[in-house]
Amino acid sequence: MTAGDPSPARRRLPAEWEPQGAIQLTWPHDGTDWAPVLDTVHPAFARIAASISQYEPVIIVARDPEHIEEISGFLTETAIRPDRLWFALAPSNDTWARDHGAISVFEDDQPRLLDFTFNGWGGKHPADLDNAITRALASQGVFGLCTPEPTGVVLEGGSIESDGNGTLLTTSRCLLSTTRNPDLDRAGVEQRLGLWLGAQRVLWLEHGQLEGDDTDAHIDTLARFCSPDTIAYVQCDDPNDTHYPELKAMEAELLALRQTSGEPYRLIALPWPKPVIEDGQRLAATYANFLILNGAVLLPVYGDPADAVARDRLTAAFPGREIVEIDCRPIIRQGGSLHCLTMQYPAAILGIPQEEFPSEPEE
Structure with a gap:
């Protein structure tokens, strides 16, 4: 470690259920x-x-400004709260804010913003514009005085889950792919996760993959922390399904994981929806891609009887939070779902007091 490097002992990646200041959405265009x-x-x-x-x-x-006008037209037909809406401007390749958005950490309880490199999931898709969005937002005052710190590491937000207490959950298929950080082995990745995110331990899943997903098995499509001792995960109960061997092996791995106390995790199995097929390809319909908000959980649903089961199980996982269903059938046509589209930021990061959040940025 060199002078000026962050101290992993003082850094912490907050859990998603901790208080949030805002959620980023990058809007689609032609x-x-x-x-x-x-x-x-x-x-x-x-x-x-x-x-x-x-x-x-x-x-x-x-x-661009014309895009703002177009989006505003769509939002007037919804129950959007204009006092909680803010537009920012940046060109974009795509819309997956979970992966091109900045990652927030706390160091000595002070917020810091990390700008990891986004390379289009290992070079699968163009990402030069998306990789510059965080810097564009910072230049417009979105993050106040918090300057994004470049890390020199390729990392997507959808590839990591935090319990808020120093434990990260991830998949080896993604973080050890040679198309992201080819110079880093498992120990090197863990060292960087400790350095930048304050990870004290990393729980690796060697199994788990969804057809129609080109992220190399992002953890947010498979298994999610709901609390420090609870993990919700995708369970395939159909032995005839092509996913069954991998997801059954992943389930066994989750059963073997232990908390820092030595106790097993409380596991909540999320149901398996019927296959969603388009143009002969199966789409990655997963209930694990939920979004935790202040007081609520947005649940992706797919017009399937299993939607109700997923709702009941997440209700048990998040007592006191409202479960809001979002039809994500239009979203999964591009390989991701609800959580993949969003990125949360703590209030301390943002450049505008919450009670004064404007409908549009000042010129």
């Missing part, structure tokens, strides 16, 4: 892969934005 289906995806994004605004502010990243 320059993204969403272009052929904008008519169906715009209402889905508007529903997500309006739902978030019931609980906390939402930052919408638009391509």
Whole structure:
């Protein structure tokens, strides 16, 4: 470690259920892969934005001022709270804010913002514009005086789960892929996670993958911390399904994990929806891709009888939080779901007092 490097002993990656200041959404446009289906995806994004605004502010990243006007038209048809809506401007390749958004940590209880490199999930898709969004937002005052810190490490927010107490959950298929940080082995990745995120231990899953997902098994499609002692995970109960061997092996790994106390985790099995097929390809419909908000959990649903089961099980996992269903069938057509589209920031990071959050940035 060199002078000026962060101290892992003083850093902490907060859990998603901790108090939030706002959620970022990067809105689709005709320059993204969403272009052929904008008519169906715009209402889905508007529903997500309006739902978030019931609980906390939402930052919408638009391509240009004309895009803001277009988005505003969609939002007028929803129950969006205008006092909790803020637009920022940045060109974008795509919309997956979970992966191109900044990651917030606390060091000695002071917020810091980390700008990890986003390379399009290992070079699968163009990402030069997305990789610059965090810097663009910072230049517009979105993060106040908190300057994003470049890390030199390729990392997507959807690839890590934090319990808020120093434990990270991830998958080896993603973090050890040679297309992200080819110079880092497992020990090197753990060292960087400790250095930048304050990880005191890393729990690795060697199994788990969803068809239609090109992130190399992001953990937020498979298994999620609901509290420091609880993990919700995708369970496949159909031996004839092609996912069964991998997800059964992942389940065994989760059963073997231990908390720092030595106790096993409380595991909540999320149901397995019927296959969603488009153009002969199975889409990654997963209930694990939920979004935790202040006072609520947004649950992706797929018009399946298993939706109700997922709702009941997450209700038990998040007592005191309202479960809000979001139809994500239009979203999974591009390989991700609800959580993948969003990134949360603590209030201490943001440059505008919450009670004064404007509807648009000042010119």
